[in-house]
Amino acid sequence: MKRNLPSLLTAAVILVALTGGSCWAEKLTLMLDWFPNVDHVPIYVAQQEGYFAEKGLEVKIMSPSETTDALKLAASDNVDLAVSYQPQAVIGVARGLKINVVGRLVENPLGVLLFLKEKGFKVPKDLDGKKIGFTVPGTEEVLIGAFAKLNGVKDFTLINVGFAIVPSLTSGKVDAIMGPYKNYETIALEDAGYPSDFFQLQDWGVPTYDELIFISGPKALEKKEAAVKNFVGAIERGIAFARANPEKALEDFFKAVPDAERSMETRAFKLTLPHFAKEQKHDPARWQTFADFAHENGLIEKAIDTKPILKSWK
16 A cells, blocks of 8 residues: 555654654763762763664763773774773773773762861871771772872881771771872761861872873774764753752653762762863863873873873864
8 A cells, every 4th residue: 555655754753752862872881980879970860861862873982991991992992982081981992991081070070089088188198107998909009109209208117908998997008098089088988987188189199180081992982973962062051950950860860860869969069060161172282281190190100292182172
């Protein structure tokens, strides 16, 4: 039977209405750096407020088994996009990973050298002869070494505490730990009855960097460049929305992640909000300064040029 063109168009309109247009959407896979938390609020805002859908995107958000998985999966094009860290990206490029830095999420370091306030440390030199813990082997013990050298800290003992941050500090196993987040572990310690303090690395000689960035592999960017550009645009809107409507943004997060611990995440979000990226434009000089520091202090074995990996959108 011969089909009538107006009938076909009507059917198509009905189908789009029923599916929300998802049948026409460009699919992207996004691997987070870790389990969903308020560092990722703008991503969930873009999803819940329809910014991805308006850009013709359907974004599948996934969590990794390890914090280093996301970068590797993006570099190997097993996912289209990944949330990662600038230091990890610099290390990855030095080791030969082919990646593109396509966007920014958190523009200031959140990791600190954390200690209990009762210790009374005022300057890094007060850590002379102390036990210093770290959480991520291969990165943080090198950062501790650089931090110590810059600030005249001597005769300290390094201890791998894994992710047992709070008990390691409260039990006295270590005097300080490199790597905890100032927007999370400070709250956990406060809840346990232990007020904390910290040294921000960028205040004591370590170059500043983007805490969280978006990474794409070469094939994904080549095949889906328009979709990746639209994703970054939606994230930019998500950040702007979170700043203008923090309570609604947080509810978007809880709607998407209903098992999240509300009290902890709500307080953490207040500490995180000022650090979301104010723009998606990269700072090549800042990237190169950190890469040069990483090479000079043994974080990477060879010098690298970071400019080629920074994707700018017109």
